Amino acid sequence: MKELTKGIYRENPIFVLVLGLCPSLAVTTQVVNGIGMGVGTMFVLICSNIMISLLKNVIPNEIHIPAYIVVIASFVTILDLLMQAYVPALSASLGVFVQLIVVNCIILGRAEAYASSHGVWDSIKDAIGMGIGFTLSLVLIALIRESLGAGTITLFPIESLGFSGEISIPGLVDAPARVMTLSAGALLVMGYLKAAINRVNERKGR
Amino acid sequence: MNPILDRTIRLALICSVAALLLGFVDSMTAPQIAEHKRIELQNALNDLVVTGTAGEAEPQDGPVVTARYPISDGGAVTGYILALKGSGYGGEMKLLASYSLDGTLLKAILMENNETPGLGKKAEKREYMEKFTGRGNQGNPIPTTKAKLEKPDAVGGSTITFTGVSRALAAGSDYIREGLK
Incomplete structure (x- = not known):
């Protein structure tokens, strides 16, 4: 159980391990992108952790990085093709960010730090926990950035219910703080959240 | 060893x-992806024609205009849909736009692009193109800077996307007015 829950808070990939920040800060302009990117990353993370855990005795130490990159890049390309074929709307809205999962340090980081020295079952649990922690962190950053920066919360549209996917926040939508949707806003939100989490952990430590 | x-x-x-x-x-996904692209193009063409029907694509080798589809209504050509390319914040953007024979922009759609979600990607919305439609004929050019807009606030942020879209649309209008050259 510890393997599964550690990624959510204690070893949260964004706020504690501080891994994979570039794509994370780039996509969090809308909540829907945070969810899409988080779930996509979790899929690649689970597949690559399984594969690397299975191959750990086959891959010699000297070539482990290129071998991991081949495995990760293959799964990202598979995800990209499957999304283009079966969920074209999500694929169009995430655009170039799907390909960016390849260079997300979380995936290579977990392969290197965990899957290469643990069994398949533990590696799957690690991947799910890290994936959930990553997705929740992205959604939290995106929620703050989008509501302050654009005055909206964008989710998936549900046509049968007539829900367009966009919730407008009265008051903020007419006068949003535009800087929050830009790169500077991403760093500001990240910095404040990291500080808050450090403070909580410090208090716990005392 | x-x-x-x-x-x-x-x-x-x-x-x-x-x-x-x-x-x-x-090999499993390629037919699906090709089919999505074909449907997307067909829907866009149908959407762009105000009256009449769009004909077959005629490839062009201009710097901006890459193809044209004649719109015919009752046997006579009444306008053209142009496939345009512009340069945005995330690289090349593809647009489809319909014009009447005097160069007036009727409708426009932003197709493939890599603009930033929440900023430049807003150009995919129908309302975005409204500030350009009905313009492009003699004496009423398509605005290519935000200063020339009646309501500049409507495009807050993403100046590079705006410039890329508006220049491509203006070039399409010039192409029609200069006798399809």
Whole structure:
């Protein structure tokens, strides 16, 4: 159980391990992108952790990085093709960010730090926990950035219910703080959240 | 075995398995992806025609205009849909736009692009193009800077996307007015 829950808070990939920040800060302009990117990353993370855990005795130490990159890049390309074929709307809205999962340090980081020295079952649990922690962190950053920066919360549209996917926040939508949707806003939100989490952990430590 | 040869063989094996798997997934998804693209293009063409029907694509080799589809209504050509390319914040953007014969922009759609979600990507929305439609004829050019807009606030942020879209649309209008050259 510890393997599964550690990624959510204690070893949260964004706020504690501080891994994979570039794509994370780039996509969090809308909540829907945070969810899409988080779930996509979790899929690649689970597949690559399984594969690397299975191959750990086959891959010699000297070539482990290129071998991991081949495995990760293959799964990202598979995800990209499957999304283009079966969920074209999500694929169009995430655009170039799907390909960016390849260079997300979380995936290579977990392969290197965990899957290469643990069994398949533990590696799957690690991947799910890290994936959930990553997705929740992205959604939290995106929620703050989008509501302050654009005055909206964008989710998936549900046509049968007539829900367009966009919730407008009265008051903020007419006068949003535009800087929050830009790169500077991403760093500001990240910095404040990291500080808050450090403070909580410090208090716990005392 | 020589350790270098051993590592080379192992890496080559991993790469071949990955290549096989990718080839399989590609062959499985390629027809679906092509079909989505075809439907998307067809929907966009249908949406752009105000009256009449769009004909077959005629490829063009201009710097901005890459293809044209004549719109005919009752046998006479009443306008053209142009496939345009512009340069945005995330690289090349593809647009489709319909014009009447005097160069007036009737409708426009932003197709493939890599603009930033929440900022430049807003150009995909129908309302975005409204500030350009009905313009482009003699004495009423398509605005290519935000200063020339009646309501500049409507495009807050993303100046590069705006400039890319508006210049491509203006070039399309010029192409029609200059006798399809």
